[in-house]
Amino acid sequence: MSTISSDIANSLGLGGGKAADKKDASLGQADFLRLMTEQLKHQDPLKPMENSAFLGQLAQFSTVQGIQDLNSSVNGFANAMASDQLLRGANLVGRDVVLPSAKLALPSEGSATGLVAAPAAGIVNFDVTDANGELVHQFSVPATAAGEVAFAWDGTDAAGNRLPAGTYGIAARHLAGSGESSVLSTYVRARVDSVSVGSDGLYLDLDGLGTAPIGYVLRVN
Numbered sequence: 001m002s003t004i005s006s007d008i009a010n011s012l013g014l015g016g017g018k019a020a021d022k023k024d025a026s027l028g029q030a031d032f033l034r035l036m037t038e039q040l041k042h043q044d045p046l047k048p049m050e051n052s053a054f055l056g057q058l059a060q061f062s063t064v065q066g067i068q069d070l071n072s073s074v075n076g077f078a079n080a081m082a083s084d085q086l087l088r089g090a091n092l093v094g095r096d097v098v099l100p101s102a103k104l105a106l107p108s109e110g111s112a113t114g115l116v117a118a119p120a121a122g123i124v125n126f127d128v129t130d131a132n133g134e135l136v137h138q139f140s141v142p143a144t145a146a147g148e149v150a151f152a153w154d155g156t157d158a159a160g161n162r163l164p165a166g167t168y169g170i171a172a173r174h175l176a177g178s179g180e181s182s183v184l185s186t187y188v189r190a191r192v193d194s195v196s197v198g199s200d201g202l203y204l205d206l207d208g209l210g211t212a213p214i215g216y217v218l219r220v221n
Contacts, residue, residue: 089195089202089214096189097204098219101170104153104188105208108165111152114188118143122176124184128153129169136163143174167208187218 104112116124121143128137136157143149153170155163172184190206195214197203202214 089204092192092204092214092217092220093194094192096191096221097206097217098187098189098221099206099212099216100185100218101188101190101209101212102186103167103209104170104186105167105190105206106153106155106163106165107208111154112168112170112188113150113152114170114186115148115150116172116174116184116186118146118149118174118184119182120146120174120176122174124149124151125173125175126151126153127169127171127173129171130163131167133169136168165208189221 098115101114104114106112118124124141124143126139126141127135128139130136137153138158139151139153141149141151151172153168155165157163170186170188172186174182174184176182188209190209192204193207194205195202196205196211200213203211204214204217205211
């Protein structure tokens with residue numbers, strides 16, 4: 001609204017100075033109408049404001065007001081979505097999920113489980129490593145056809161001794177009947193301990209694996 005005279009704004013207490021410091025820096029609808037009225041009163045009778053300029057000021061005010069209303073609506077919608085996402089994520093606490101990971105958590109009792117996607121029939125060989133990257137166990141699972149192949153590690157080493165609970169590395173390689181070998185991604189099962197909200201979405205706190213975005217979850221058990 002550049003056509004509004006600064007001396008008119010100052011006379012109404014809407015410009016700079018100590019009086020303005022006590023007011024909101026933005027103009028409301030009532031302030032705009034007061035400025036518009038004063039501008040019409042003080043215009044040069046020999047050079048009255050053209051209709052296009054008057055309508056242009058009205059259009060500017062309507063546009064700014066619309067953007068402010070839209071921002072308020074979008075912010076309210078985003079806050080509601082964040083709250084709803086957190087509530088839905090809370091339903092996963094205590095449940096097992098399957099997600100891509102090169103690590104798996106061995107519980108104090110029982111086995112660590114997961115799956116791979118075999119490209120064809122053959123054998124899937126697994127290597128389990130400790131926190132230092134040392135190989136502690138190897139095992140194989142047959143793949144009768146292309147598709148999911150489930151695996152379970154009982155937590156023992158090559159000598160059959162039970163290893164302590166903790167986080168271990170897991171790697172898989174598919175060996176086809178033709179002798180062709182390929183590396184496979186591993187998907188492990190982990191228990192959700194809690195959920196947290198980050199700047200870019202919801203995160204799951206997984207037992208023994210740390211945190212992972214909720215978008216990584218492929219299956220809920």
